[in-house]
Amino acid sequence: MDPALHFILIDDSKLDCLITEKIIQNIGICASVKSFLEAAAALEYIKNNPASADGAKIILMLDIYMPLMNGFEFIEEFEKLSPEIRNLYSIFILSSSINENDQNRVANYKTVKHFLNKPLNGDFLISLLT
Amino acid sequence: MSTPEKIKILYVDDEMNNLVGFNASFRIDYNLFIATNTTEALEHLKKHADIRIIFCDQRMPDKTGVQFFEEIRSEYPLPIRMLLTGYADIDSVIDSINRGNIFKYIKKPWTDADIITSINEANKFYLVSSMLALKNQELEKAYEELDKFSYSVTHDMRGPLLSILGAVAVTQQIDDVVEIKEMLNLMATSVKKLDDFIQAIHDYYSLKRGALQIVEVDFNDLVKEMEDIYKITSTINGVRFKTKVVQHEVFRCDEMSLKVIFNNLLSNAFKYQRKENDDKWIEMDIEIVKGMATIKVTDNGIGIPQNFIGEIFNMFFRATSQDVGSGFGLYNVKDALAKINGEITLNSEIGKGTSFLVTIPNK
Incomplete structure (x- = not known):
């Protein structure tokens, strides 16, 4: 397993960002973590800085329900980016939703690797990334 | 208490004598609309959506009362339809009543007492069924809101709870008291968020259900x-x-x-x-x-x-x-x-x- 992954968190809840940051840092596979409270800001950042400094894979943790741009809208915008950029990222949904429609809808996006429930389970994440 | 508005009644009959008689007997107590043919009757219905009761003569030159009621039923479902008829037409009347086009028929020649009893019955029926229609509409709207509501409530209530759960898991790994206190503060924010949400739901219901x-x-x-x-x-x-x-x-x-x-x-x-x-x-x-x-x-x-x-x-x-x-x-x-x-x-x-x-x- 690559010990140094980069993480981008997108969640409108500051507390949830902080918790996920700590969990990720604790499992020791994290080279860097960056949090965004607004999906549009994250998208802007990705467009301007598509690749990580060392070229390592970037894991994107995405919440669904957010004001302004929600998780679905973010994915749709992300899928418009060039394949070169998209291939640098793995998207994981991290949501509190127990709604089946949400889970089914997420399954339809091919860029999304997995639907994870909050709070993030560090060991499970490792098993998915290895 | 304010006096209730007079019940609006439409009476359709091609015989002038009947119209005049009807008018004389009931114009004081009811708000009457008179038509000598079905075309005029339709005009009244178009203009006055709140006509509650229609009396129609069975034998008219352009069409029978049964035909008229059948025609207007789908476009004007609310007014209660009553037919005035002699014994000769009884078969077609029975058929029409059974198919639900007519609430009641009144034997000709009618007496004032017949008409008043029928109006009272018809009015009661009108009130019950229009109330039912209104309640159904309200219910449909309430269900729609409930759907939206439960969908969002699960998210808005679970969100803060899962934040706290996450924070607890993280805090269990921390030994530094200062850092633990920091996490406790964050948990308090989540609790506050949940409480605000519950307060908002309380307001919502007080407004929806509470009387002024x-x-x-x-x-x-x-x-x-x-x-x-x-x-x-x-x-x-x-x-x-x-x-x-x-x-x-x-x-x-x-x-x-x-x-x-x-x-x-x-x-x-x-x-x-x-x-x-x-x-x-x-x-x-x-x-x-x-x-x-x-x-x-x-x-x-x-x-x-x-x-x-x-x-x-x-x-x-x-x-x-x-x-x-x-x-x-x-x-x-x-x-x-x-x-x-x-x-x-x-x-x-x-x-x-x-x-x-x-x-x-x-x-």
């Missing part, structure tokens, strides 16, 4: 209460809260609705301030003139993007991720205003601030 309680409102007292509620927030966040009340007349209104409106407009004004602004302020200006209360809540906060202004009163809509919010507040404001016949408008400019103008008439 009209009392004399002293706006000075109400504003004093708001000042007390927001004193701490105002001090901690460095927001000047200026109020002005001009009330020289008695104003009657539902106080619960007013509080929901004031509270939500003010809590938004406090929440959505520009953090970097050195001179944060909120102004609440109230004036009561000639039975009309005008309430203006102005802030110099972040403002609302123009393209979202149309949506901010929708349930669960949020136009910003700054600070915690349920997306319930302005929906409740709008609901409260609808209850007390008030209106709301706003002006907003990004980075400059927002001004809400509420007008409420005296009850």
Whole structure:
């Protein structure tokens, strides 16, 4: 397993960002973590800085329900980016939703690797990334 | 008690004598519409949607009463249809009653007592079925809202709970007391968020289900209460809260609705301030003139993007991720205003601030 992954968190809840940051840092596979409270800001950042400094894979943790741009809208915008950029990222949904429609809808996006429930389970994440 | 409005009745008959007789007997007690043929009858129905009862003669030159009722049934389902007929036509009448086109038939020649009894019965039936239709509509709307509601509630209630669960898991790995305390503070924020949401649901139901309680409102007292509620927030966040009340007349209104409106407009004004602004302020200006209360809540906060202004009163809509919010507040404001016949408008400019103008008439 690559010990140094980069993480981008997108969640409108500051507390949830902080918790996920700590969990990720604790499992020791994290080279860097960056949090965004607004999906549009994250998208802007990705467009301007598509690749990580060392070229390592970037894991994107995405919440669904957010004001302004929600998780679905973010994915749709992300899928418009060039394949070169998209291939640098793995998207994981991290949501509190127990709604089946949400889970089914997420399954339809091919860029999304997995639907994870909050709070993030560090060991499970490792098993998915290895 | 006010006198109930007269029941509207349409009577269709090609024989002038019958029309005149009917008119003479019932014009005092009922609001009568008379037609000598079905074309005229349709015109009355078109103009007066609230005609409750239709009497129609069976034998008319252009068509029979049974045919007329069959034709209008789908377009005008609400009025109760009653046929006036002699024994000769009884077979077609029975058939029509069985198919539900006719509520009742009245034997010719009719007596006033026959007609009055039929009107009373028909009116009762009309009231019950129109009430049922209305209740059904309300129920459909309630179900729709419930769907939306339960969908969002699971998210808005689970969100903070899962945050706390996550925070607990993280905190269990921490030994440093200072860091643990920091996490506890964050957990408290989540608890507060959940509590705010529950409070908003409480407001929602009180507004939806609660009856109005009209009392004399002293706006000075109400504003004093708001000042007390927001004193701490105002001090901690460095927001000047200026109020002005001009009330020289008695104003009657539902106080619960007013509080929901004031509270939500003010809590938004406090929440959505520009953090970097050195001179944060909120102004609440109230004036009561000639039975009309005008309430203006102005802030110099972040403002609302123009393209979202149309949506901010929708349930669960949020136009910003700054600070915690349920997306319930302005929906409740709008609901409260609808209850007390008030209106709301706003002006907003990004980075400059927002001004809400509420007008409420005296009850």
